[in-house]
Amino acid sequence: MKVTVSLIKADVGSVAGHSVVADELKTIAEEMLNKAVEDGKIIDFRVFNAGDDLELLMTHRKGIDSTEIHGLAWNVFRKCAEKAKEMKLYGAGQDLLKDAFSGNIRGLGPGVAEMEFTERRSEPIVAFMMDKTEPGAFNLPIFRIFADPFNTAGLVIDPSMHSGFVFEIWDILEHRRVIMKAPEEMYSILALIGCKSRFVIKRVYPKAGKLPTDEPVAVVSTEKLYQVAGEYVGKDDPVALVRAQSGLPAVGEILEAFAFPHLVSGWMRGSHNGPIMPVPFRYSKCTRFDGPPRCIAAGFQICNGKLIGPVDLFDDPAFDYTRMRAMEIAEYIRRHGPFEPHRLSAEEMEYTTLPKVLEILKDKFERI
Ligand code: F6R
Ligand code: MG
Ligand code: MG
Numbered sequence: 001m002k003v004t005v006s007l008i009k010a011d012v013g014s015v016a017g018h019s020v021v022a023d024e025l026k027t028i029a030e031e032m033l034n035k036a037v038e039d040g041k042i043i044d045f046r047v048f049n050a051g052d053d054l055e056l057l058m059t060h061r062k063g064i065d066s067t068e069i070h071g072l073a074w075n076v077f078r079k080c081a082e083k084a085k086e087m088k089l090y091g092a093g094q095d096l097l098k099d100a101f102s103g104n105i106r107g108l109g110p111g112v113a114e115m116e117f118t119e120r121r122s123e124p125i126v127a128f129m130m131d132k133t134e135p136g137a138f139n140l141p142i143f144r145i146f147a148d149p150f151n152t153a154g155l156v157i158d159p160s161m162h163s164g165f166v167f168e169i170w171d172i173l174e175h176r177r178v179i180m181k182a183p184e185e186m187y188s189i190l191a192l193i194g195c196k197s198r199f200v201i202k203r204v205y206p207k208a209g210k211l212p213t214d215e216p217v218a219v220v221s222t223e224k225l226y227q228v229a230g231e232y233v234g235k236d237d238p239v240a241l242v243r244a245q246s247g248l249p250a251v252g253e254i255l256e257a258f259a260f261p262h263l264v265s266g267w268m269r270g271s272h273n274g275p276i277m278p279v280p281f282r283y284s285k286c287t288r289f290d291g292p293p294r295c296i297a298a299g300f301q302i303c304n305g306k307l308i309g310p311v312d313l314f315d316d317p318a319f320d321y322t323r324m325r326a327m328e329i330a331e332y333i334r335r336h337g338p339f340e341p342h343r344l345s346a347e348e349m350e351y352t353t354l355p356k357v358l359e360i361l362k363d364k365f366e367r368i
Pocket of ligand 2 (some may be wrong): 094
């Protein structure tokens with residue numbers, strides 16, 4: 001039987017600037033989603049915060065892009081934004097960029113990662129939630145999970161994964177996509193996804209083996225707030241879902257890709273490069289220089305659509321070294337202050353508030 005897992009997120013207001021979602025908002029979300037379970041709209045849910053982003057993880061049988069499920073998430077965000085306004089929380093309603101819901105939450109501000117698949121005899125899945133960065137931050141770890149034999153031993157030694165995986169890559173500027181196979185087209189995949197502000201991995205599919213080749217095994221949110229709003233309203237803090245085990249990368253192979261704190265763009269004012277730090281849920285709050293960018297991982301087993309978990313997967317001393325390295329990198333790169341490459345490249349800064357400052361300076365120039 002098929003199950004749909006939907007992870008939908010929005011920043012609807014936070015406490016102490018852009019640090020964390022207030023408990024009051026999480027309580028509202030939980031109450032509303034509990035009601036949706038009682039009404040038979042969804043099977044199960046969990047509410048999280050990734051820093052200042054409210055995260056709704058839901059299971060149901062309505063498929064992806066369901067008006068009912070997107071409408072439910074939209075109503076939860078609206079209610080939470082109302083409460084945030086009443087409490088004068090920071091950035092209340094920030095990501096709800098449009099007023100009218102017309103059937104799908106995509107393009108209205110929130111981020112969405114959802115996939116429908118046949119539930120296996122045992123179905124492990126990991127939900128990743130990042131704050132203070134952008135969808136391209138998932139390119140490196142998702143590539144390594146499904147295509148790098150130095151990360152994922154199963155690509156080499158498990159016959160059911162040995163033929164590799166298929167990547168669906170989106171060009172989020174030109175609104176087009178391309179399907180590419182690994183390992184055959186690995187170098188071409190990297191030629192695209194190395195440019196992480198433009199080309200992002202949207203989905204991964206199995207190639208051959210035990211699993212249906214038309215059902216995704218990983219999905220990433222790719223919504224760009226700038227494109228909806230037409231001006232800087234914060235980064236598009238992304239989420240991803242990754243299925244694991246029995247012919248797919250093991251949970252440990254999936255997590256291994258996060259043992260290297262790679263540089264992502266985001267951090268302060270969505271305008272800086274910095275390391276992504278894998279953290280336990282309790283440290284999912286951005287502090288130093290509004291960061292550094294963080295990622296949490298919630299592990300589940302799905303049982304007839306019900307969620308068993310979460311397991312706080314980065315709550316492990318095995319990731320202490322990664323966190324230490326992340327802070328060494330943070331310390332090093334921060335010393336560059338307003339200089340590139342700590343500050344994003346001029347091209348990427350076009351999507352921030354810098355152009356407004358450059359506009360003021362325009363008339364001070366004279367020809368040379
Ligand atoms: C980054 C982020 C924060 C804010 C910063 C300034 O995604 O949300 O770093 O950009 O705190 O916020 P404002 O302009 O709201 O004072
Ligand atoms: Mg915010
Ligand atoms: Mg955020």
